[in-house]
Amino acid sequence: xxxxxxxxxxxxxxxxxxxxxxxxxxxxxxxxxxxxxxxxxxxxxxxxxxxxxxxxxxxxxxxxxxxxxxxxxxxxxxxxxxxxxxxxxxxxxxxxxxxxxxxxxxxxxxxxxxxxxxxxxxxxxxxxxxxxxxxxxxxxxxxxxxxxxxxx
Amino acid sequence: xxxxxxxxxxxxxxxxxxxxxxxxxxxxxxxxxxxxxxxxxxxxxxxxxxxxxxxxxxxxxxxxxxxxxxxxxxxxxxxxxxxxxxxxxxxxxxxxxxxxxxxxxxxxxxxxxxxxxxxxxxxxxxxxxxxxxxxxxxxxxxxxxxxxxxxx
DNA sequence: AATGATTCCGCATAAATATGCGCATATATC
DNA sequence: GATATATGCGCATATTTATGCGGAATCATT
Numbered sequence: 001x002x003x004x005x006x007x008x009x010x011x012x013x014x015x016x017x018x019x020x021x022x023x024x025x026x027x028x029x030x031x032x033x034x035x036x037x038x039x040x041x042x043x044x045x046x047x048x049x050x051x052x053x054x055x056x057x058x059x060x061x062x063x064x065x066x067x068x069x070x071x072x073x074x075x076x077x078x079x080x081x082x083x084x085x086x087x088x089x090x091x092x093x094x095x096x097x098x099x100x101x102x103x104x105x106x107x108x109x110x111x112x113x114x115x116x117x118x119x120x121x122x123x124x125x126x127x128x129x130x131x132x133x134x135x136x137x138x139x140x141x142x143x144x145x146x147x148x149x150x151x152x
Numbered sequence: 153x154x155x156x157x158x159x160x161x162x163x164x165x166x167x168x169x170x171x172x173x174x175x176x177x178x179x180x181x182x183x184x185x186x187x188x189x190x191x192x193x194x195x196x197x198x199x200x201x202x203x204x205x206x207x208x209x210x211x212x213x214x215x216x217x218x219x220x221x222x223x224x225x226x227x228x229x230x231x232x233x234x235x236x237x238x239x240x241x242x243x244x245x246x247x248x249x250x251x252x253x254x255x256x257x258x259x260x261x262x263x264x265x266x267x268x269x270x271x272x273x274x275x276x277x278x279x280x281x282x283x284x285x286x287x288x289x290x291x292x293x294x295x296x297x298x299x300x301x302x303x304x
Numbered sequence: 305a306a307t308g309a310t311t312c313c314g315c316a317t318a319a320a321t322a323t324g325c326g327c328a329t330a331t332a333t334c
Numbered sequence: 335g336a337t338a339t340a341t342g343c344g345c346a347t348a349t350t351t352a353t354g355c356g357g358a359a360t361c362a363t364t
Contacts, residue, residue, distance in 0.1 A: 321350065
């Protein structure tokens with residue numbers, strides 16, 4: 001078995017596709033997802049695959065190399081679209097944006113995969129960002145400030 | 153203890169600085185490095201710190217968010233400077249570059265933090281890249297091809 | 305087709321990481 | 335200053351990830 005088997009290449013490609021759709025929390029979950037797609041592999045193989053693929057692990061789970069920092073960068077790019085930022089209780093951050101930009105901002109926040117962010121919804125000029133608690137919220141504000149090079 | 157303690161902030165800043173210098177292989181090694189700098193903390197705390205900092209883990213260890221994908225991108229930017237690429241045994245890859253560009257290329261390869269790369273040295277127009285074995289070397293060539301959008 | 309060289313991958317397990325819990329401590333409110 | 339509330343962090347441990355080893359499979363050479 002001197003050469004990379006067809007199966008191996010296919011499986012890795014499948015993993016790449018899975019990760020592109022959404023980050024994987026654990027290797028185990030990837031194993032399960034692979035099974036659904038008709039691949040049989042153990043956690044061991046997935047561990048090795050991830051290393052070869054060059055995947056990284058951040059707070060959001062395993063992701064492809066590009067996707068990781070992409071979030072921060074993407075957020076930086078929409079920094080100008082942010083208008084205001086204020087907390088509504090310890091679990092909700094309300095972000096005002098230029099009209100029509102909320103979706104983009106929400107998407108960028110999603111991709112950051114920051115641990116403080118539980119989830120986002122973007123309307124027209126407002127984004128609601130759910131946070132896990134007061135500390136997380138404070139942190140998040142700092143982090144947004146850093147990423148956008150602005151102070152709030 | 154409602155607020156982040158001074159110690160915690162300092163410690164996290166120290167971790168950031170450490171990671172900026174070089175990636176950390178394990179959390180344990182970070183604990184040790186912190187001790188040298190006068191911080192006392194357990195692996196548990198470092199685990200939580202890394203999450204808060206937003207650090208990511210790739211094949212090279214823990215790194216700051218930006219630094220991760222930066223390598224691949226940096227390599228893509230110097231793609232034009234590559235002239236030739238050939239293996240010398242299973243553990244050495246010899247990369248010819250434009251005159252004077254070898255250092256930059258070697259640096260970019262370093263930052264990729266790819267598992268196949270054991271180490272790099274850049275001369276004037278030649279880079280020596282040590283690989284862990286034949287398979288790794290083949291992989292590396294593929295990967296360089298992908299990153300530089302060229303075939304070798 | 306036998307031999308050898310190489311790679312894949314599962315198993316078992318070592319190694320590393322994440323987390324529930326509880327105490328200590330800090331802040332807020334009264 | 336007493337009480338209530340919230341946070342930091344260590345300990346112990348559950349969970350997750352990495353890896354040494356060996357058997358099976360593939361290919362090259364003779």
